[in-house]
Amino acid sequence: MSQITRHDRNHRRSRAVVHGNTLYIGGQIGTDLDGDITTQTRQALEQVDRLLAASGSERKKVLSVTLWLKSMDDFAAMNAVWDAWIDTDEPPARCCGQVEMANPRILFEITAVAAI
Structure with missing residues (x-):
């Protein structure tokens, strides 16, 4: 059986879980909940970068x-940040939807699965 490693965990969640050669990243949000969609998206993707690097992976x-977006009105602005961040030669499978966030100040959240 492959070892399971949990990163930054508490009684409720782990920020990331490694099983075999796969990294599962839980929901990441921006740190500035007063920031606009551009700021929150950029910050959440920075969190993903840190978790990827900590597990020996990359974009x-x-x-x-x-x-996840709080409002689809932010779709174009979020995509501008996304397009600058993602490796356009190796893009992942992706879906995007609108959801009621746990905190109304959260505008963007991302989950990811990556190879190590």
């Missing part, structure tokens, strides 16, 4: 992402 190894 081009991202396999799948789910992007």
